[in-house]
Amino acid sequence: MTTQTIPPQSGTAFVLRKGQRLTVIDPQGQQVSDLVAFNANDTNEWLSSGRTLDYASKFLLTTGDTLYSNRSSPMLMIEQDDVGRHDFLLAPCSKEMFAKLYGHTEPHRGCFGNLVEALAPFGINPDQIPTAFNVFMNVQVDGTTGALSVEPPLSRAGQGTTFVALMDLVVGLTACSAGLSNNFTFKPIDFQLE
Amino acid sequence: MTTQTIPPQSGTAFVLRKGQRLTVIDPQGQQVSDLVAFNANDTNEWLSSGRTLDYASKFLLTTGDTLYSNRSSPMLMIEQDDVGRHDFLLAPCSKEMFAKLYGHTEPHRGCFGNLVEALAPFGINPDQIPTAFNVFMNVQVDGTTGALSVEPPLSRAGQGTTFVALMDLVVGLTACSAGLSNNFTFKPIDFQLE
Numbered sequence: 001m002t003t004q005t006i007p008p009q010s011g012t013a014f015v016l017r018k019g020q021r022l023t024v025i026d027p028q029g030q031q032v033s034d035l036v037a038f039n040a041n042d043t044n045e046w047l048s049s050g051r052t053l054d055y056a057s058k059f060l061l062t063t064g065d066t067l068y069s070n071r072s073s074p075m076l077m078i079e080q081d082d083v084g085r086h087d088f089l090l091a092p093c094s095k096e097m098f099a100k101l102y103g104h105t106e107p108h109r110g111c112f113g114n115l116v117e118a119l120a121p122f123g124i125n126p127d128q129i130p131t132a133f134n135v136f137m138n139v140q141v142d143g144t145t146g147a148l149s150v151e152p153p154l155s156r157a158g159q160g161t162t163f164v165a166l167m168d169l170v171v172g173l174t175a176c177s178a179g180l181s182n183n184f185t186f187k188p189i190d191f192q193l194e
Numbered sequence: 195m196t197t198q199t200i201p202p203q204s205g206t207a208f209v210l211r212k213g214q215r216l217t218v219i220d221p222q223g224q225q226v227s228d229l230v231a232f233n234a235n236d237t238n239e240w241l242s243s244g245r246t247l248d249y250a251s252k253f254l255l256t257t258g259d260t261l262y263s264n265r266s267s268p269m270l271m272i273e274q275d276d277v278g279r280h281d282f283l284l285a286p287c288s289k290e291m292f293a294k295l296y297g298h299t300e301p302h303r304g305c306f307g308n309l310v311e312a313l314a315p316f317g318i319n320p321d322q323i324p325t326a327f328n329v330f331m332n333v334q335v336d337g338t339t340g341a342l343s344v345e346p347p348l349s350r351a352g353q354g355t356t357f358v359a360l361m362d363l364v365v366g367l368t369a370c371s372a373g374l375s376n377n378f379t380f381k382p383i384d385f386q387l388e
Contacts, residue, residue: 049244050285050325053342055294059283060340070321072290089253089283091244096266100249127264131244131325143335146254148247 001192006033008186011114011174013122015040016165016193021079024135024173025160025190030153032176033189034092034111034132036119037067037075040168043124045069047076049088049131059141061086066166067133074166082159087137089148092129093178102179111174122170129172135161137181152183160190195386200227202380205308205368207316209234210359210387215273218329218367219354219384224347226370227383228286228305228326230313231261231269234362237318239263241270243282243325253335255280260360261327268360270327276353281331283342286323287372296373305368316364323366329355331375346377354384 003025006012011034016022024033039045048070053059055068062084067076091097092115098107109116116126136153175189176182197219200206205228210216218227233239242264247253249262256278261270285291286309292301303310310320330349333342369383370376 044319044321046321048285048325050283051291054284054291057342058340059335059342070285070323072288072294089244090248091242091264094266097245097248100266125238127238127240129264131242141253141335141337141340143337146252146335148251148253 001194003190003192006173006175006189006191008175008188009108009177011111011118011172013118013170013172016169016171018165018168020165021162021194022171023160023162023192025158025192026136026153026155027157027190028187029155029157030183030185031155031187031189032137032153032181033135034115034174034176035135036115036129036132036172038124038170039069040170043122043128043170045071045073046128046130047133052088059088061088075169076163077166078161079164080162083136083155083161085138085154087134087139088131089139090131090134092132093176093181108177110177114174115172119170119172124170150180195388197384197386200367200369200383200385202369202382203302203371205305205312205366207312207364207366210363210365212359212362214359215356215388216365217354217356217386219352219386220330220347220349221351221384222381223349223351224377224379225349225381225383226331226347226375227329228309228368228370229329230309230323230326230366232318232364233263234364237316237322237364239265239267240322240324241327246282253282255282269363270357271360272355273358274356277330277349277355279332279348281328281333282325283333284325284328286326287370302371304371308368309366313364313366318364344374
């Protein structure tokens with residue numbers, strides 16, 4: 001099994017056939033990887049946070065949990081999970097986000113810009129990119145006040161999360177560009193296809 | 195100012211011009227209204243839960259809070275809010291949801307089906323419908339376990355929430371069809387445009 005590397009602050013996209021496994025690995029620890037998915041045979045069907053959280057009746061997803069599409073079809077199942085803490089609430093970081101939340105005057109294009117470029121060859125346009133499943137992202141939630149707080153990931157070097165595809169998919173995957181998400185240590189992400 | 199009524203388990207859609215106000219009213223209490231919005235001049239731009247929660251750094255939105263599009267543009271601002279408890283995590287109820295979560299064998303088309311019909315004349319297709327801002331929906335969140343629990347709305351008869359449009363919008367709005375969301379009392383929703 002080959003390990004491929006996504007360099008810091010970049011992204012990639014690939015086809016994952018039904019039954020294939022994708023393992024996302026944090027090679028150095030405390031890094032985040034935004035994952036989006038589309039039906040490879042009809043890219044108008046997309047990974048949906050809203051459907052998935054509704055069917056799971058929880059916002060923390062881990063081993064055994066299924067990620068659903070906007071059409072309520074099972075897309076991915078988490079088969080194995082070393083980390084157990086991921087986010088499915090927040091949109092990918094983007095140049096607008098870096099301007100608004102970080103005050104950057106020459107903002108990076110972020111995971112969003114990286115996904116746009118990686119997904120374009122599959123005919124997916126920027127407005128189709130949904131809220132990502134943010135692998136290893138640690139968003140603490142205060143159920144009383146509603147506060148969301150982005151904390152360093154709990155992932156340690158070499159830990160990973162394995163997804164099995166439940167339909168033919170186009171998957172977009174990044175090594176996250178947002179300092180708050182990865183404790184201001186921009187690192188690569190590794191992945192394996194099986 | 196005219197009050198319009200959305201009959202139980204149905205939906206509507208209309209243009210809301212920049213600067214116009216929309217007040218969503220719960221005429222009998224304990225009812226939910228799913229709200230989606232699109233840029234009226236380019237319906238590929240849509241109301242985004244993921245962007246909004248990121249910019250707000252919270253999942254509970256009320257007076258003074260702004261709802262953003264997938265392109266990070268301000269779409270709506272909550273100007274006045276009698277209730278203070280709404281949901282922006284869960285997708286609209288649908289026939290697939292009623293089959294999966296309620297075990298219905300002849301499921302209602304739900305808010306999703308009602309939005310599909312109401313938005314079709316504006317050229318918006320079903321796959322473009324995002325996670326709705328669920329006005330008055332009371333989803334309790336356990337920040338530790340991640341559990342999401344749909345509870346009866348806190349809205350009392352006659353209470354409402356006023357939104358001001360920050361761009362020209364197509365708005366879809368429903369009287370919710372899901373028993374858990376409205377304590378199994380399917381009721382109408384009223385709204386006013388100003």
